[in-house]
Amino acid sequence: MTEANLSAGNGNGSPRIGVYVCHCGTNISATIDVVAARDVAENLPGVVLSREYKYMCSDPGQEIIKDDIRELGLDRIVVASCSPCLHEETFRNAIADGGLNPYFFQMVNIREHASWVHKDIKAATAKANDLIRAAVRRVRFHRPLEARRVPIDPRVLVVGGGIAGIHSALTLADAGKKVYLVEREPSIGGHMAMFDKTFPTLDCAACILTPKMTQVRAHPNIEVMTMSEVVEIDGFVGNYRAKIKHKPRYILEDACVGCLECIDVCVFRNGKTPDEFNLGLSKRKPIYIPFPQAVPQVVLIDPEGCIEFRTGRCKKTCVEVCAERNAIDFTQEETFSEVEIGSVIISTGFKAFDARRLPQYGYGRLDPVYTALEVERLVNASGPTEGEIVLRDGSKPKKVGIIHCIGSRDKNTNVHCSRVCCMYSLKLAHLVKEKTDAEIYEFFIDMRTGGKGFEEFMLRVKEEGVTMIRGKVAEVYPEAGNTGRVVLQAEDTFLGMVRKIPVDMVILATGIEPQADAEDVRRTFNISCSTGGFFTERHPKLAPVSTFTDGVFLAGACQAPKDIPDTVAQAGAAAAEALALIDAGHIELEPNTAFVVEEECSGCKTCVGLCPFSAIGYDEGKASINEVLCKGCGTCVAACPSGSIRQNLFEDEEIFEEIVGVMANV
Amino acid sequence: MSDKPKVAFYWCASCGGCEEAIVDLAEQLLDVAAAVEIVFWPVAVDGKRSDIEAMEDGEILATFINGAIRTTEQEEMVHLLRQKSQVLLAFGSCAHLGGIPGLANQFDRETILETVFDSTPSTVNPEKVRPQLEFTENGHSVDLPGFYETVRTLDQVTEVDYIVPGCAPTPNIIGGAVGALLSGDDLPPAGTVLAPDTALCDECGRKETKPEVVAISEWKRPHEVLIDEDLCLLAQGLVCLGPATRAGCGSLCIGANMPCSGCFGPTSRVRDYGGKALGAIASLVDSDDEAEIDKILAGIPDPVGTFYRYSLPASRLRRAPMERPLEVAAPKGE
Ligand SMILES: Cc1cc2nc3c(=O)[nH]c(=O)nc-3n(C[C@H](O)[C@H](O)[C@H](O)COP(=O)(O)OP(=O)(O)OC[C@H]3O[C@@H](n4cnc5c(N)ncnc54)[C@H](O)[C@@H]3O)c2cc1C
Ligand code: SF4
Numbered sequence A: 001m002t003e004a005n006l007s008a009g010n011g012n013g014s015p016r017i018g019v020y021v022c023h024c025g026t027n028i029s030a031t032i033d034v035v036a037a038r039d040v041a042e043n044l045p046g047v048v049l050s051r052e053y054k055y056m057c058s059d060p061g062q063e064i065i066k067d068d069i070r071e072l073g074l075d076r077i078v079v080a081s082c083s084p085c086l087h088e089e090t091f092r093n094a095i096a097d098g099g100l101n102p103y104f105f106q107m108v109n110i111r112e113h114a115s116w117v118h119k120d121i122k123a124a125t126a127k128a129n130d131l132i133r134a135a136v137r138r139v140r141f142h143r144p145l146e147a148r149r150v151p152i153d154p155r156v157l158v159v160g161g162g163i164a165g166i167h168s169a170l171t172l173a174d175a176g177k178k179v180y181l182v183e184r185e186p187s188i189g190g191h192m193a194m195f196d197k198t199f200p201t202l203d204c205a206a207c208i209l210t211p212k213m214t215q216v217r218a219h220p221n222i223e224v225m226t227m228s229e230v231v232e233i234d235g236f237v238g239n240y241r242a243k244i245k246h247k248p249r250y251i252l253e254d255a256c257v258g259c260l261e262c263i264d265v266c267v268f269r270n271g272k273t274p275d276e277f278n279l280g281l282s283k284r285k286p287i288y289i290p291f292p293q294a295v296p297q298v299v300l301i302d303p304e305g306c307i308e309f310r311t312g313r314c315k316k317t318c319v320e321v322c323a324e325r326n327a328i329d330f331t332q333e334e335t336f337s338e339v340e341i342g343s344v345i346i347s348t349g350f351k352a353f354d355a356r357r358l359p360q361y362g363y364g365r366l367d368p369v370y371t372a373l374e375v376e377r378l379v380n381a382s383g384p385t386e387g388e389i390v391l392r393d394g395s396k397p398k399k400v401g402i403i404h405c406i407g408s409r410d411k412n413t414n415v416h417c418s419r420v421c422c423m424y425s426l427k428l429a430h431l432v433k434e435k436t437d438a439e440i441y442e443f444f445i446d447m448r449t450g451g452k453g454f455e456e457f458m459l460r461v462k463e464e465g466v467t468m469i470r471g472k473v474a475e476v477y478p479e480a481g482n483t484g485r486v487v488l489q490a491e492d493t494f495l496g497m498v499r500k501i502p503v504d505m506v507i508l509a510t511g512i513e514p515q516a517d518a519e520d521v522r523r524t525f526n527i528s529c530s531t532g533g534f535f536t537e538r539h540p541k542l543a544p545v546s547t548f549t550d551g552v553f554l555a556g557a558c559q560a561p562k563d564i565p566d567t568v569a570q571a572g573a574a575a576a577e578a579l580a581l582i583d584a585g586h587i588e589l590e591p592n593t594a595f596v597v598e599e600e601c602s603g604c605k606t607c608v609g610l611c612p613f614s615a616i617g618y619d620e621g622k623a624s625i626n627e628v629l630c631k632g633c634g635t636c637v638a639a640c641p642s643g644s645i646r647q648n649l650f651e652d653e654e655i656f657e658e659i660v661g662v663m664a665n666v
Numbered sequence B: 001m002s003d004k005p006k007v008a009f010y011w012c013a014s015c016g017g018c019e020e021a022i023v024d025l026a027e028q029l030l031d032v033a034a035a036v037e038i039v040f041w042p043v044a045v046d047g048k049r050s051d052i053e054a055m056e057d058g059e060i061l062a063t064f065i066n067g068a069i070r071t072t073e074q075e076e077m078v079h080l081l082r083q084k085s086q087v088l089l090a091f092g093s094c095a096h097l098g099g100i101p102g103l104a105n106q107f108d109r110e111t112i113l114e115t116v117f118d119s120t121p122s123t124v125n126p127e128k129v130r131p132q133l134e135f136t137e138n139g140h141s142v143d144l145p146g147f148y149e150t151v152r153t154l155d156q157v158t159e160v161d162y163i164v165p166g167c168a169p170t171p172n173i174i175g176g177a178v179g180a181l182l183s184g185d186d187l188p189p190a191g192t193v194l195a196p197d198t199a200l201c202d203e204c205g206r207k208e209t210k211p212e213v214v215a216i217s218e219w220k221r222p223h224e225v226l227i228d229e230d231l232c233l234l235a236q237g238l239v240c241l242g243p244a245t246r247a248g249c250g251s252l253c254i255g256a257n258m259p260c261s262g263c264f265g266p267t268s269r270v271r272d273y274g275g276k277a278l279g280a281i282a283s284l285v286d287s288d289d290e291a292e293i294d295k296i297l298a299g300i301p302d303p304v305g306t307f308y309r310y311s312l313p314a315s316r317l318r319r320a321p322m323e324r325p326l327e328v329a330a331p332k333g334e
């Protein structure tokens, strides 16, 4: 179409277009000559008025548009400013307030697409002009549309049953919402369940966590799925469907009452398999419960260790003792189930840094070297030593060295600070001292105690007689003469000298890393990861628990290293965000759906199998699209061989006019 | 001079099949012939260019032009006939979309001449004779029309009022077009293709046998299989372009157990027939693996000749990029 017959109008009459070029402070105006852009736009066919303004998104900016619509009878609006992700809704609302259908609007992104990515003012302005021309040509073909209102499914999926997941689930369930809590381990509880005491208050972790875990189990609104993982999710905010994989426990969960008699009678008199929950510091049998307070209180069988699985010829004393309940089932297989939910909270937590990656500290090679998590188990009353600090050689330590920042703040491993290690090191120093009265040396780089009551806690531990040495340990090596001890060698930056301190026990304060499968989880839920691999929040300050996928929220250490108080606060926030969404009752969706023009459709069925969302049906010789299921991906529109499927906001004319506009000077 | 409406037929780059189609109208043709005066029809009726030149502008009611535009003479004749006719119709796939001669747009003129006058195995041309625009001997001179680099559709050369689609147009379609013209009323807007605006599946007798999802792991060619006479041809792995092709032919080929090859062209809503046809066929490939997809698609030996068989000049591609620079003295119209 030529410019001349353009101005003659189109199927929508002769449009009266208003163009608004935003300065965005100097974000745009520093690189784009906004006045020139306005002048160019003013002369485009159909344009009645063109303005530039400092902040179009501000209240006065929006008022200008509304007034112009009312006073000049504008019926198409083009705003050249930032990304539609940021302000499309703002302007659509303003236009609707001005009395115009909000879809008689096209936004042009001259900030991210031009001013921010170019330096040459002339070229950037020319590009802005091309983009504006494209929008002006396109907007003439816009038709009035209505947003689709889709009800929000009030059910919530919580992925990961650590303290974050537990707290979110309980908050939602107490508010009357149905929650599916999916945990991949045999019990919920996460890392917190491994601790004896928690900093800075030293309250007993079990005392505060166990009641919450039982509450989760008993809550009528919560369905806990352990040994389970979400393998697939589709749908959109308010209407997701998740496919969940359930690994076999070989125990009928409903039949098992947790009497644990099967474990006692197992043909293995003693455990042979390293106990995962105790990080290998003890052994367990092939039929076991991960820890005494596990929720659910249901045993499980590890097929790798079980004689019946390996040979098929076990006496099965476990089955005998369970004869009445008959809860053991060697034939269980992996199963899948599906749940429908409206929102998701991801609370998959963290993984501790693998200390073997820093061989200079001797972990896995030198017996006296432990990781902090191992020591958490050692000091735990229900741990492998029932809370006694007994070393691998059976002795009690008299001198203990704690090394901070293992796998944190180090460009060779992780640049980030794990935030909890200083504090839990102080906690472990206190606990070990309390239990053994050993001499304790803490090697720190910086003591980071920025939290409520943290500095006070550090001072208290110092007063208890723990020696604080500022310096990075270079190496841990066996003491000469087969003493069984190891030497910590470090430069003490306070004293300005190298110190070599022989100790009986070394505790490595291993840092917090993203889960090994964070990338898979990211992909499954279509969210993003920051450079370190933790999930990215939508906005670091203003949307800290949201993600870029609507209806998917984050809680706990999966988003960044954090302690329990912060984790719980974030879990509450995520639950509140989900509740706000649910309470709105419905969500407005872009009306960008596809539709079949019935009299044009030949019924060739090409589209039917192509829709990734199964939105297309076929009946009486014609295809038809379910508007609620259609996500506007455009696949069928492009594929329809007779051009009989159209898509709102992406009509052929709109797209081709846009292309013509952008290429006008080529 | 009779006062019957005057009608003309002309052919450009075509095979003669369209002329054949008119003759095939048989009795119907006699009725038409009785109702009109055929003033020009080089294939069947004696007549000279000068007769047309002598006519008043618009004196002819309707001229049916078949064939694509390939030579200077064709272009001149088309302009002349346009001037003398009230209604100009593109008749058949070549005038409509470029047709089979349009496949020559995969090559440039020099390559074509080289092939035809030098390199085919059956060519014996030791003196490397090539057609000349002009040749004089003994004071007599003859000339030949110029040969363009690119084949064009009729509407790329002059304004076309209506299109009678098909290779060749089927009797029902021709009858409908002539009837509409003679009755004069109810004429659709200019530029209309005089055939239904849905795809062929709509009128295909096999439509209901087409599964909702066709998944093809091997394309078949008609000579390779025993074709079931009732089952949708796509479902049998044959490349049937029915889903992308305008209806109206009465699914004649399919009735004869041959897949639709697309001669009626696209519906009015489609801008590139081959692209759509290719999309429709490629989307049935039953694999997510790139190498396997390539392998399955390799079962379609001549993609341009399959999907753009009738429409290369009318397509967005129009022609292959020129490998040699255009000759300076290229005939006008390039
Ligand atoms: C040695 C050590 C000591 C600490 N001591 C303290 C302390 O004293 N005080 C304090 O405030 N903080 C302490 N912390 C920090 C504390 O551990 C964390 O703040 C807390 O565990 C974070 O909880 P979470 O629920 O986010 O993650 P996690 O506790 O890691 O829980 C995540 C849960 O999600 C599950 N999961 C993971 N991926 C999936 C998946 N794909 N599908 C299903 N389920 C999945 C996991 O199995 C786990 O149950 C300590 C940390 C360490 C390493
Ligand atoms: S645009 Fe078409 S293919 Fe895409 S979701 Fe909608 S109906 Fe399905």
Ligand code: SF4
Binding pocket: A604, B200, B201, B204, B205, B206, B207, B208, B210, B231, B232, B233, B234, B235, B240, B241, B242, B243, B254, B260
């Ligand atoms: S694909 Fe061909 S055979 Fe099948 S229904 Fe369509 S036109 Fe008929």
